[in-house]
Amino acid sequence: MANNEPDVKNDVPGLAQGLPPEARREQITGHVNKARSCRVEELAEIFAVSAMTIHRDLDVLAKEGRLQRIRGGARAITARLAERDVRLRRHLNSEIKGQLAATAAQLIERNSVIALDDSTTVGALGDYLEEREPSTVITHSLALMGAVSAMAHIDMVGLGGQYYAETDSFLGSIVVEQAERLMADAVFVSTTAIKDQALLHPDAEAARTKRALLKMGRRKILVVDSSKYESAGIYHVMDLSEIDDVVIDDQLDPKLMSQLRTLGPRIHIVNTSAKAHS
Known part of the structure; x- marks a missing residue:
């Protein structure tokens, strides 16, 4: 995925708007860990990007073991889940x-x-x-x-x-x-x-x-x-x-x-x- 994504929305104010992909994913991880679970639409609004961009971000984060993908969103990695997979434990x-x-x-x-x-x-x-x-x-x-x-x-x-x-x-x-x-x-x-x-x-x-x-x-x-x-x-x-x-x-x-x-x-x-x- 290119680093300069064209689908950043300009009508949503806030510090989350316009972040480069890696910085945005880092903040997405922190937000989901704090909230325990989030829907795609919620994250799209917070980070001022399209739902498709959030889907791509969550796919990357799930592959890296930083979040768990669920239907319509993502949830934090719990200790019980992470114990089964070293890739997940490294981020817990x-x-x-x-x-x-x-x-x-x-x-x-x-x-x-x-x-x-x-x-x-x-x-x-x-x-x-x-x-x-x-x-x-x-x-x-x-x-x-x-x-x-x-x-x-x-x-x-x-x-x-x-x-x-x-x-x-x-x-x-x-x-x-x-x-x-x-x-x-x-x-x-x-x-x-x-x-x-x-x-x-x-x-x-x-x-x-x-x-x-x-x-x-x-x-x-x-x-x-x-x-x-x-x-x-x-x-x-x-x-x-x-x-x-x-x-x-x-x-x-x-x-x-x-x-x-x-x-x-x-x-x-x-x-x-x-x-x-x-």
Whole structure:
């Protein structure tokens, strides 16, 4: 699609009028996330473009995993929906994930060996690896393997096994066996759920793989947003009392934060203006 679209309406006032396509799509995403769902006609009026342009925008945004297409419009990606597709999870709470990653990156020591899991939260650490200069990165995330392979001064150990498209990573017994033969100065993981003072995950193979990664680390670091507290999970990954550091946003319920502190990990709080998580 051309960047200069001819169908911008000139009779609708407002800052949304006349935006280039990428800027408009960014604002459409934010509007739908805030409203939870919107119809095409509503978006066309707000952004002063034709319904056909909005249809094209929503098709692009849905393909990129930033929104879900529904009949006559679009709706926000929820955590439950996103858990089934890594493409969707990469856009869920992306601003908070970036803030968490920026703080977690400060825990990477120069010339250290680090291990990173396949979560999209930990995946955001990829943007900080070159400046933090670990000597080696161990990961089972295919996306991180691609990113680190382009970093000339960082060695990479890729954990291979059965590839799962829904997580864009390698999981299962082969990965676990490789992890059991490795050591890392620090391991960074996230998780789908925290309940009863434990990390939980809805998938057995993913839980087993995360557990193996954590066990290889001298320092175990959990990077998680507060929406994961009290969420549903079936398979036990590790007790919170075994975690050395927790990087979390400041929206966690004070009672839960107090409970977390009693378990003894070093807590690194990320200040954010977000008031809710999907």
